[in-house]
Amino acid sequence: ETGVTQTPRHLVMGMTNKKSLKCEQHLGHNAMYWYKQSAKKPLELMFVYSLEERVENNSVPSRFSPECPNSSHLFLHLHTLQPEDSALYLCASSQEGSAGGVGELFFGEGSRLTVL
Amino acid sequence: GQSLEQPSEVTAVEGAIVQINCTYQTSGFYGLSWYQQHDGGAPTFLSYNALDGLEETGRFSSFLSRSDSYGYLLLQELQMKDSASYFCAYNQGGKLIFGQGTELSVKP
Numbered sequence: 003e004t005g006v007t008q009t010p011r012h013l014v015m016g017m018t019n020k021k022s023l024k025c026e027q028h029l030g031h032n033a034m035y036w037y038k039q040s041a042k043k044p045l046e047l048m049f050v051y052s053l054e055e056r057v058e059n060n061s062v063p064s065r066f067s068p069e070c071p072n073s074s075h076l077f078l079h080l081h082t083l084q085p086e087d088s089a090l091y092l093c094a095s096s097q098e099g100s101a102g103g104v105g106e107l108f109f110g111e112g113s114r115l116t117v118l
Numbered sequence: 119g120q121s122l123e124q125p126s127e128v129t130a131v132e133g134a135i136v137q138i139n140c141t142y143q144t145s146g147f148y149g150l151s152w153y154q155q156h157d158g159g160a161p162t163f164l165s166y167n168a169l170d171g172l173e174e175t176g177r178f179s180s181f182l183s184r185s186d187s188y189g190y191l192l193l194q195e196l197q198m199k200d201s202a203s204y205f206c207a208y209n210q211g212g213k214l215i216f217g218q219g220t221e222l223s224v225k226p
Contacts, residue, residue, distance in 0.1 A: 006160075042218075045207075045216040046216075050212065052212065092160065105214075106163045107214060
């Protein structure tokens with residue numbers, strides 16, 4: 003497989019459920035990101051991991067919990083979400099320090115989350 | 119403050135040229151990127167300008183003026199498949215901050 007893959011592609015959960023989104027990148031990159039995309043709103047940066055260390059937590063509620071066990075995998079653990087958390091969650095990776103810098107992100111197809 | 123402004127919608131006809139403008143305000147700036155996203159798809163990278171001037175990649179070109187905090191994406195010889203959302207994003211050193219996106223509709 004190549005690129006950035008996300009699972010599941012679609013997820014419906016109740017407000018009391020606990021679920022996780024998974025992201026895997028096969029590009030050998032050293033940085034990974036979670037973005038949230040809601041209708042009619044910009045992509046919102048949630049978390050940044052560089053060399054497996056979290057370097058950015060963009061004031062995200064604690065009901066979202068990221069995990070980066072290695073440079074190829076990124077998880078987003080979800081618990082007690084609210085209906086307004088329904089959105090497309092996009093994972094991306096990049097190679098920091100290269101000529102392109104963080105100008106070029108490689109995105110996965112996203113996980114469409116619906117919270118009932 | 120920090121912000122990115124781009125038009126919400128643009129309509130053009132096949133074969134035409136369209137320019138999507140982007141203005142930004144930020145305390146830290148390393149460069150401006152452009153991404154394309156088709157309905158239901160992932161955003162894909164189009165171009166990146168770290169320095170002032172024009173970058174050309176096939177039918178697409180991108181321009182940056184750091185002194186004016188302004189950039190644009192120029193799409194030439196428009197095709198129906200170019201109908202998509204286009205996002206500008208600035209590099210704030212280790213992270214990309216995106217604008218709201220411009221929905222481009224290409225008509226026959």
